[in-house]
Amino acid sequence: xxxxxxxxxxxxxxxxxxxxxxxxxxxxxxxxxxxxxxxxxxxxxxxxxxxxxxxxxxxxxxxxxxxxxxxxxxxxxxxxxxxxxxxxxxxxxxxxxxxxxxxxxxxxxxxxxxxxxxxxxxxxxxxxxxxxxxxxxxxxxxxxxxxxxxxxxxxxxxxxxxxxxxxxxxxxxxxxxxxxxxxxxxxxxxxxxxxxxxxxxxxxxxxxxxxxxxxxxxxxxxxxxxxxxxxxxxxxxxxxxxxxxxxxxxxxxxxxxxxxxxxxxxxxxxxxxxxxxxxxxxxxxxxxxxxxxxxxxxxxxxxxxxxxxxxxxxxxxxx
Amino acid sequence: xxxxxxxxxxxxxxxxxxxxxxxxxxxxxxxxxxxxxxxxxxxxxxxxxxxxxxxxxxxxxxxxxxxxxxxxxxxxxxxxxxxxxxxxxxxxxxxxxxxxxxxxxxxxxxxxxxxxxxxxxxxxxxxxxxxxxxxxxxxxxxxxxxxxxxxxxxxxxxxxxxxxxxxxxxxxxxxxxxxxxxxxxxxxxxxxxxxxxxxxxxxxxxxxxxxxxxxxxxxxxxxxxxxxxxxxxxxxxxxxxxxxxxxxxxxxxxxxxxxxxxxxxxxxxxxxxxxxxxxxxxxxxxxxxxxxxxxxxxxxxxxxxxxxxxxxxxxxxxxxxxxxxxxxxxxxxxxxxxxxxxxxxxxxxxxxxxxxxxxxxxxxxxxxxxxxxxxxxxxxxxxxxxxxxxxxx
Numbered sequence: 001x002x003x004x005x006x007x008x009x010x011x012x013x014x015x016x017x018x019x020x021x022x023x024x025x026x027x028x029x030x031x032x033x034x035x036x037x038x039x040x041x042x043x044x045x046x047x048x049x050x051x052x053x054x055x056x057x058x059x060x061x062x063x064x065x066x067x068x069x070x071x072x073x074x075x076x077x078x079x080x081x082x083x084x085x086x087x088x089x090x091x092x093x094x095x096x097x098x099x100x101x102x103x104x105x106x107x108x109x110x111x112x113x114x115x116x117x118x119x120x121x122x123x124x125x126x127x128x129x130x131x132x133x134x135x136x137x138x139x140x141x142x143x144x145x146x147x148x149x150x151x152x153x154x155x156x157x158x159x160x161x162x163x164x165x166x167x168x169x170x171x172x173x174x175x176x177x178x179x180x181x182x183x184x185x186x187x188x189x190x191x192x193x194x195x196x197x198x199x200x201x202x203x204x205x206x207x208x209x210x211x212x213x214x215x216x217x218x219x220x221x222x223x224x225x226x227x228x229x230x231x232x233x234x235x236x237x238x239x240x241x242x243x244x245x246x247x248x249x250x251x252x253x254x255x256x257x258x259x260x261x262x263x264x265x266x267x268x269x270x271x272x273x274x275x276x277x278x279x280x281x282x283x284x285x286x287x288x289x290x291x292x293x294x295x296x297x298x299x300x301x302x303x304x305x306x307x308x309x310x311x312x313x314x315x316x317x318x319x
Numbered sequence: 320x321x322x323x324x325x326x327x328x329x330x331x332x333x334x335x336x337x338x339x340x341x342x343x344x345x346x347x348x349x350x351x352x353x354x355x356x357x358x359x360x361x362x363x364x365x366x367x368x369x370x371x372x373x374x375x376x377x378x379x380x381x382x383x384x385x386x387x388x389x390x391x392x393x394x395x396x397x398x399x400x401x402x403x404x405x406x407x408x409x410x411x412x413x414x415x416x417x418x419x420x421x422x423x424x425x426x427x428x429x430x431x432x433x434x435x436x437x438x439x440x441x442x443x444x445x446x447x448x449x450x451x452x453x454x455x456x457x458x459x460x461x462x463x464x465x466x467x468x469x470x471x472x473x474x475x476x477x478x479x480x481x482x483x484x485x486x487x488x489x490x491x492x493x494x495x496x497x498x499x500x501x502x503x504x505x506x507x508x509x510x511x512x513x514x515x516x517x518x519x520x521x522x523x524x525x526x527x528x529x530x531x532x533x534x535x536x537x538x539x540x541x542x543x544x545x546x547x548x549x550x551x552x553x554x555x556x557x558x559x560x561x562x563x564x565x566x567x568x569x570x571x572x573x574x575x576x577x578x579x580x581x582x583x584x585x586x587x588x589x590x591x592x593x594x595x596x597x598x599x600x601x602x603x604x605x606x607x608x609x610x611x612x613x614x615x616x617x618x619x620x621x622x623x624x625x626x627x628x629x630x631x632x633x634x635x636x637x638x639x640x641x642x643x644x645x646x647x648x649x650x651x652x653x654x655x656x657x658x659x660x661x662x663x664x665x666x667x668x669x670x671x672x673x674x675x676x677x678x679x680x681x682x683x684x685x686x687x688x689x690x691x692x693x694x695x696x697x698x699x700x701x702x703x704x705x706x707x708x709x710x711x712x
Binding site for chain 2: 005008012016108109113116117120121122123124125131132217221222223224226227229230231233262263266267269270271272274281
């Protein structure tokens with residue numbers, strides 16, 4: 001391991017920021033369509049348990065088992081998202097309540113832990129896991145090598161997804177429709193955009209992304225299952241959406257900032273740097289609160305990019 | 320049209336609210352359910368309360384293995400039940416439920432359950448309340464006669480694990496990650512480092528606090544930070560095997576805690592302290608059965624089989640194994656079963672006063688040959704010399 005503090009911290013920032021990137025990217029899609037999903041934490045756990053289940057029970061080469069595990073992670077989490085979509089889009093339940101219920105339902109005292117018990121997961125580390133991978137042989141480059149090109153395949157994939165999602169949201173017709181649905185569903189509807197279908201689609205895809213975040217935990221960070229192993233990372237992902245002003249690129253920066261800070265407190269401790277622990281521990285949350293205060297003002301929020309119809313169910317009759 | 324629409328909206332909303340409620344309830348019930356519920360007055364009904372899931376591969380699993388041991392031994396003479404994932408702050412109603420279900424002995428297995436357990440004991444004198452890792456009795460607080468505490472000398476086996484670590488380190492820097500700077504953990508880390516120094520006086524340890532009993536991400540980050548700071552052996556006093564992953568990735572020897580990982584991490588595993596709760600559970604249920612149950616403050620030892628060492632890993636040399644086994648045998652023969660509060664003598668904690676023990680500043684805290692009491696151990700709030708770490712979380 002390279003011992004340079006700068007390199008250690010930046011490499012950790014990206015590694016531990018990656019699950020946040022996936023979860024927040026998914027939430028950006030859902031919120032851009034006008035649906036807040038507070039079930040992120042629960043969906044990540046569903047994804048983590050699904051992926052771990054495949055990796056534990058399926059024998060085979062990593063090239064087959066791991067992609068399959070990630071796909072199942074996505075399906076599990078999307079199944080959770082489907083519940084939220086049905087409740088909030090079709091039944092028009094309050095989005096906050098439904099999202100919280102999803103996190104309770106799927107979370108540490110819920111279905112994810114139940115399934116893990118049923119399948120007896122977590123007895124041992126899984127054989128196939130996403131380890132560090134030297135991308136293009138660039139891992140030996142000075143400074144940038146260990147930071148950028150000695151990450152896991154999941155990290156490289158997340159970069160691709162961030163770029164593609166950005167292009168999708170801001171540079172395509174479908175992205176324009178998505179933003180219209182989130183800004184003014186009535187207008188979108190009047191020009192023939194299927195509002196409900198668009199919301200379903202983006203909540204489901206958002207859930208699938210949260211599932212990959214779960215795979216980061218159970219197939220790479222631990223890598224095995226432990227009940228409630230995410231310990232609130234889903235909530236940080238929710239804050240990152242606001243932190244990044246609903247933009248994938250800014251969110252990525254925020255996610256790495258959180259990843260880096262969460263690791264920095266231990267790195268400094270181990271090197272005997274005397275910084276009050278509580279200060280470092282609270283820093284990510286202080287940053288979040290600052291951003292939340294800034295965007296709590298409606299005018300500011302509009303300027304920063306919050307979808308205008310966020311949190312509001314769409315009912316055609318009210319047109 | 321308008322009223323019909325609003326009617327259907329209302330119907331939708333009702334259906335929605337109902338589904339949300341069902342969703343939440345199903346989720347909560349899914350893991351909170353317990354094993355057996357049949358009612359029979361001739362058998363002892365015993366209940367356990369766990370802070371984690373029964374498959375955590377560590378603390379709670381060890382307790383649940385103890386429950387199963389008692390169940391197997393007693394067969395139809397006992398009906399056992401358990402509640403898992405019970406938060407410390409939410410234990411009181413769980414205890415009430417278990418009493419109402421007719422359980423006559425209740426075992427609670429997390430430190431924070433102690434106060435509510437003692438309160439319930441005062442309220443229900445006919446039920447026996449057993450608290451693991453509590454310190455109300457040791458601290459001299461008044462507790463009801465139907466309230467007992469049990470725990471054990473994990474520090475003894477951690478001292479022996481420290482020998483393996485002291486032998487394994489080449490640069491004399493051992494990295495330790497641990498949850499909180501509380502006496503129980505401080506005692507364990509001191510014992511571990513004293514063990515390392517007993518075979519390698521130059522051994523030092525760097526401590527990083529994770530501020531969590533269980534948090535795989537933080538545990539992994541803490542272990543990585545220790546590696547990047549240059550340690551060449553890792554000891555993780557945590558509930559997940561995350562540090563083992565870091566040890567494996569960096570090919571460094573690893574001492575875990577409370578869980579035998581010799582199989583899964585054979586390439587890096589040294590050993591650690593593990594606990595055997597079964598005999599305690601068996602004897603206490605038997606005592607209820609034949610009306611001989613009395614409050615006590617049990618502190619299990621190597622001698623009575625409560626604490627023992629996990630299987631040695633491949634990295635432990637034959638010489639080191641012989642050395643540790645010799646110490647283990649000495650401890651085993653040193654005394655019989657544990658009894659109520661007593662000084663730390665031959666039966667456990669033999670190592671504390673083998674020589675003068677200094678704290679981080681060099682001040683002597685234990686003199687050679689001094690006899691410590693269990694209370695001294697329970698209130699230990701200083702690090703031995705050679706530990707590099709703050710006592711603040």
